Amino acid sequence: MVCAPINPADLNMIEGKYGESRPLPDVPGNEGCGRVVSVGAGVDDSWIGRLVLVDSKAWREEGNWPVADLVAVPAGIDARRACFLRVNPPTAWCLLHNFVGLCPGDWIAQNAATSAVGRAVIEIAKRKGWKTLNVVRRPEAAGELRDLGADAVVVDGPGMADEAAAILGGAKPKLGLNAVGGASATRLAGLLAEGATLVTYGAMSREALKIPNGFLIFRDLHFRGFWLTRWLRAVSDEAKSSVFREVFRLAGSGCFSPRIAAEFPIAEVSAAAARAAQGGGKVVLRLGD
Template sequence: MDRQGGYTWNHYGKGSAIGFDVCLTFELAWCLHSPICYPMLQVLISRTGPPAEVAEIAEIPMPVPGPGEVSIRMVAAPVNPADLNFLEGTYGKKAVLPCVPGMEGAGVVEAVGHDVTDLKPGMPVMPVGVVGNWTARRVLPASAVLPLPAGIDMRQAAMLSVNPATAWGLLHAAGTPASGAWVAQNAASSAAGHCVIQIAKVLGLRTVNFVRRPESAAACRELGADLVFTDDADGLAAAKAALAEQHVPVVPLLALNAVGGDSALRLLDLLGMGGTHVTYGAMGRQALKVPNGMLIFKTLTLRGFWLNQWQASLPREEEAELYAKLADWVVSGHLRQEIAAMYPLTEIKAALAHAGQSARGGKVLLDIS
């Protein structure tokens, strides 16, 4: 199965008016009776490179759903770091060019194929496991679309399948965590880090968090972080002291690393015997250095976590159940992601430039509605 969406529409972009002419010439008679050639906008890349350079706006005919398919009017889609890597060509899964980027988003069902019975026009939905969400409308197999609870905030819904799913997957990387267990993480003030804090709270876990900038600590505490320290040697010492002061002194058995280098090493140091250290990002752009003795005598496990691959490995029912749970937590207010700014699709270059800045204080969202 092509998890990348396999978008094969022609590129009817600004620079290729011929495409649209052809459409007008050959399809004019039919167009008068069909919505298919109403133009609509989407983001398209035909090469990889600096995101704001390679992303273009394309105008394509409105797609219509065939049998087993659903047409979705997209409402919102975020620009994630993984999307930037995808545009740069540095993501683990390469773009099949040309293609529409956008790993997540949410929309409303507009039309369904005649044999689709479980999804109805007007239902809020999210595409799952398919790239291509930076578009006004898209047609997908019904099997790649999950319903969302009525009344859900569509901007929050648009951010459900990357960070909250990552946080859930990370917290379960060493099996189902025991209630009350401690989890350590760096990059705690990232979007994924904030999700880890919130989901850990709902699951009854406790978190010891490391942040690069001291001023990020307050937001972590507000979301329910138990302990927050700066991500340096002093912070590690303070974390050890604080954990030793617990009623029953604890060592975390799960550590979540999105940084690498020394920060990853500090998490290894904090882990207890038999602990698991999961790497899901490399913000520090430094390789992990693992002292052999620590690995052997603490019998540690180091894992790589790649959302894309993990999601693909989940049975369909489990995936649906997980997203239903995450969506409920959004509705109940237990799970919330900050939004730094919203941009219309036509301002994709500005959106990408903004998303590329560190310390944005939230997600950059495309407002497609």
């Protein structure tokens, strides 16, 4: 293995607060990048020397993975970039493509817009001609999101709806993307068009969703969920490959640059996890050469 990021889901899994637990003892790390040094019987030798992404047990110096679980990294993308591409950009791609049909000029509203998923949503939407209304909790994040292609950035809180309505000027998003939960999700849903869909894919506040009855009765809002792992288990190899092809193509054109807060060697994994829990960008674990 070469390197791996620490994502919120990794910390949730270690804490036992994730949707699925794994038998102990276990190795954490839901994504990471390594180089194939040898292959088992029946596996094509051409894998040897290739950079690959793994989807589990990533935080270690070496290991064995089934070849079907590996994603080969195309030439031109190095391990330090690639290690961020297995989870968050594919999630953003699926959130934007799997729920509602969007036309150029349509608005999408999302909270946790500074997250790796949120940033990937902005970059993909920009290239598709979809507009993004981005809800953040830190006003100083607005500039960096606009640089990525955000059409509008508003600060979460009681005044957010009025600020957003002034920007939207009567337009209503068909799609809302929620990774916070609690009151933030309610405010986000309040911005959406009649019959729109709010997809919950994260719960950074750890607060439950609160859905006013009127959102269902009078506005026919649809509340859906998304978990990349479940999606990857359910779809064909071709569907998976086509998402990773798009992700690598966009990464090759400059999208999905990680916001890195710190790097740690694997020997300091506890300090690395503690730093990751503070937020403010990704922590990278250095696992080997």
